[in-house]
Structures are given as C-alpha cells and as structure tokens.
Amino acid sequence: MSDTPIPAAVTHEPQAVSVQVTPSAIFIVATVNPDPASRETVRAWCADIAALVRSVGKRVPAGGLSCVCGFGSEAWDALFGAPRPAGLHPFREFGSGERLAVATPGDILLHIRANQMDLCFELATQLMGRLATAVTTIDEVHGFRNFDQRAMIGFVDGTENPTGHEAVTFTVVGAEDPGFAGGSYVLTQKYLHDMTGWNALSVETQERIIGRTKLADIELDAAVKPSSSHSSLTTLDENGEEVKILRDNMPFGRPGFGEFGTYFIGYARSPAPIEQMLENMFVGRPPGNYDRLLDFSRAVTGGLFFVPSAPLLEALAERSPSTVASATDTSESLPSAEALSDGSLNIGSLKGAPQHE
C-alpha cells in the first residue's frame, strides 16, 4: 500500500494516500443506488478492495498499483450511519457565475494509480464488476503523465507537495477525531481548459499567473510574484506555519474533441485547508483578487470524500446504519484508535473560514 513510512504512533494504517507519483491514474466517481440490496453490495465490497488490489498488483510486481476509496457525506450516512467522520460534509461551492467551484453528485471515489495503465484498467474493471448494478457511474477520467510531470497547461505540477513524514502529518487524521484516525479527506474537481486562450498568452504572463517559471519550474521572486498568482493564493499561513495539502493532479483529454483537462485531487487531514484554497482561488484573497488560471479553466465537477483507514475500510463491511445508529461512543463501535501523537496541526481558525453552502 503506501510506500511512505508511517510514524510508529499511527496504529491505523492509512489507505495508499501518499504514494510516489505514477504515470497513470483512473478516477471514478459513482453514486450508490438507493435500495437496500445496493447498499449491502457496497458494504460487502469494502472488505474485498484490498484483496483485489493485491491480486491485480501481484501480476506486475514493479507496477506500483494502489487504490484509494472514499465516501461522500450522504453516502456515509446511508451506508454506515453514525458515528461519522467529524469533518465530512457535502462539497461546498465557492464563487459564482462563470467562476464557480461547482458541486456535483458523488457517493464513492476511486483513485487508482499505477506505473502502467493496464494495471489501473484491470483493477477498475474488477472493482466496478463487483459493484455491478449497485452503483451508477457519474464520471470516469483516465489521466496520464505529461512529459516531466507537466500539467495540461505546460507547467510542472506537484513540486511543492509535502513528502515523507510531512505528507503524513498533513493528510492523516489523528487525535482530533480518534474514531477515524488513519483516515483522510479528499477533494476532487475536474477542470476543462481553454487551451487556445491559454496558449495565446505570453510565457511571462502565464508565469505571473502560476507564480513560477515555466521551463525551469522555479518560484518567481517575491518582488515580481503577484498576490493573485496560483501559488500565492494556494499558500496558507496559519500562525506562521504553512498548512499544506497533498495533490496528485493528472492531465487528461481527447484532442479529437478539443477536450483538454486537469483532474485536481487534493488530500488533507481536514477539508478546511482545501476549502480555504478554493475560496482564495474562486472568490479571491482579498475578494476580487482571484486566480487568473480560472479565466482559462472551468471546474465541471466537485466532490468531497472521507477516506477511511485501511482497517476501517475493511471493517465497514460489517456496519449498517441500523446496527450502529444508537452508538454514542465511537471507540466501542470502531477498532480501538490510538491517534497520531502529533496533534499539533493547528487549523482551528481555518475551520472558522467563511463557508458557502
């Protein structure tokens, strides 16, 4: 699963959230059909996911196959009932008019990564085959690595991602929600780009929009980097400490149809920092000082999901809203949770950030 060392204090192994960047990925968002049999199928499937990843992955040992599975807010209640992850809520929209971070339906997210697309494809086939008629697929995107990890817009993407222990600290739930320790929140958005408009800009103008140089991927000097640049608006400072998220965006598209896109995927320990970045990008910091990348990029989907720890994902097969609805003590109904020893990530004031529902 994850190839990042997990601190000894993390007793609940995360799903494969922080893995090496891979050349291929498949993103599937589906809704669960609203009948009891479909819900039962999805619950039972939770216990099968790890075994399917092992079976498919074993066929190409160096293939780096991994899978992350997350659940949306309404789906959590319908499938598993209480207790629920403290930070899980429906996707919050930001912005308005042409510049809108839109919310779209989604109960289940699959983020499948590997060094080669056949592994992703086979695992997606196996996972979706088990779900069969229990779900309705809303969106499926096959992403590819674009040269030296360049986004569709030609800039290297992912440079400022946290790595190693820092990535775990920023993405894995700990003492703040002990019943869900080892989990993560993940926010996805599918963007379509106006590549004709973007390519008509000079490289210098593009660099001021992103906040980095295009060829060498070096951050612009503070003296010339606009406060509206993408990298400025997505840099969060909390009491002098930077709060990061972990991204694994993938380019995708169909040139024959004039479709050029970026699938944004961001993992964090709480939805708050990702939502604050969206607010900064779409509304602006201060309002009006928005991300000009959005003049050439339109979000056409938006979903927020909770990614249970690996053991909890398996245990969810035994859950149902009726069996746990009366549970008040999460430690009784879930595997006992020793949280991350590091509860120092202070994002309290971000939680109070303006919310657009």
Ligand code: HEM
């Ligand atoms: C159109 C979709 C997007 C594209 C093409 C894109 C592309 C990029 C690029 C090229 C960079 C600079 C290199 C790097 O550090 O990765 C970057 C940085 C970053 N992006 Fe995005 N991005 C997109 C959407 C988003 C969204 C929706 C968020 C958050 C909600 C986000 C958060 C970040 C963060 C946190 C950084 C690092 C900033 C820093 O520390 O300097 N991005 N992005």
